[in-house]
Amino acid sequence: MATIPLVFIVLKNHVPASLLGWSVDALESRLFFWWFGHALVYFWLIPAITIWYYYVPKVLGVPLFSEAMAKIAFIIFILVSTPVGLHHQLVDPGINPYFKYLQTVLTLIVASPSMLTAFNIIATMERAGRARGGNGLLGWLFKQPWRDPVFAGLILAFITFGNGGITGIINASYQLNNVVHNTTWIVGHFHTTVGTAVVLTYMAYTYLLIRDLYGRNVILRNISLAVPILWFVGMMIFSIGYYTAGLAGSPRRTSIVTYGGSIPSEWILPMQIAAIGAIIFAVGGLVFLIQFFGSLASGARIPLTQPTLIMLNPHKPGPATILDNIRIIIVAAIILTIIAYSGALIEIYYLRGLSPITPIHP
Numbered sequence: 001m002a003t004i005p006l007v008f009i010v011l012k013n014h015v016p017a018s019l020l021g022w023s024v025d026a027l028e029s030r031l032f033f034w035w036f037g038h039a040l041v042y043f044w045l046i047p048a049i050t051i052w053y054y055y056v057p058k059v060l061g062v063p064l065f066s067e068a069m070a071k072i073a074f075i076i077f078i079l080v081s082t083p084v085g086l087h088h089q090l091v092d093p094g095i096n097p098y099f100k101y102l103q104t105v106l107t108l109i110v111a112s113p114s115m116l117t118a119f120n121i122i123a124t125m126e127r128a129g130r131a132r133g134g135n136g137l138l139g140w141l142f143k144q145p146w147r148d149p150v151f152a153g154l155i156l157a158f159i160t161f162g163n164g165g166i167t168g169i170i171n172a173s174y175q176l177n178n179v180v181h182n183t184t185w186i187v188g189h190f191h192t193t194v195g196t197a198v199v200l201t202y203m204a205y206t207y208l209l210i211r212d213l214y215g216r217n218v219i220l221r222n223i224s225l226a227v228p229i230l231w232f233v234g235m236m237i238f239s240i241g242y243y244t245a246g247l248a249g250s251p252r253r254t255s256i257v258t259y260g261g262s263i264p265s266e267w268i269l270p271m272q273i274a275a276i277g278a279i280i281f282a283v284g285g286l287v288f289l290i291q292f293f294g295s296l297a298s299g300a301r302i303p304l305t306q307p308t309l310i311m312l313n314p315h316k317p318g319p320a321t322i323l324d325n326i327r328i329i330i331v332a333a334i335i336l337t338i339i340a341y342s343g344a345l346i347e348i349y350y351l352r353g354l355s356p357i358t359p360i361h362p
């Protein structure tokens, strides 16, 4: 659903533009690119969220708080991650504001499964923490396996996803987008979502896969916990610096921002703070890479007969319900996508007289 529009626009506009020098319609290209581009982020994010749902109950030894709620969250992710591409084009001229507003609403809906996920994972942690004797309002928080780098990494990634989710709602809001569009705010946002919710989850889970997939022990095991902590702390500092500079108007995608030597002072300090954050998370990433390649090359081999965590706690799915019927979900997703893009497409091809078949020649 997301890739076909990308293939169409690459073949129609970008290949002829690069090989034959044809000019392209920027608005048309951007619409098809973002139709793909938003869903692309979910290609990465959904595996990370799946890992949270999978590993957290398993390592805590309790069932997930609500399996039905998890299924509903994934259904909404599939339904609403494609028809929201226009939220990247809220300042583009040439698209009727009503179509942008419709996709703003759909984007706010796609925030809801993230909130369902937050509730479900935290409720699962609370249940396990209370079963281990964690009393009071927050006592259960201290009864979690924080020393497990996989668990700590997943939960820190998940907390950072909260930071990114809140700023994402600001990006998606039609009016507020005018303040943050194309500033370093957006760069701060995707470092917390893709750059941490996804990347830190993959890094943390790799500690398990080095063992389960490659049959190797992780080298320098005692410092594994430093990786998620450095990544989390560094990314929090980095994102806050970028958010602050962005709110003061610091542009993104610009290598020279001095404007003839008159760099606004509101940009300098937050960007310097962000640079410190970047160094901190880069050190975490470096430790991870040393451990990853070092473990593959020289980690002690584990006999394959030894049972892994996955074998010890096999998941027993409940009976299939209407929530498991993928056909209904796909049909609904296609209908939503048609509703979301048909207005803007009619506007581009018919109201502006641009042909969907013939490219514009120079």
Ligand SMILES: [Cu+2]
Binding pocket: 037, 038, 084, 085, 087, 088
């Ligand atoms: Cu998006």
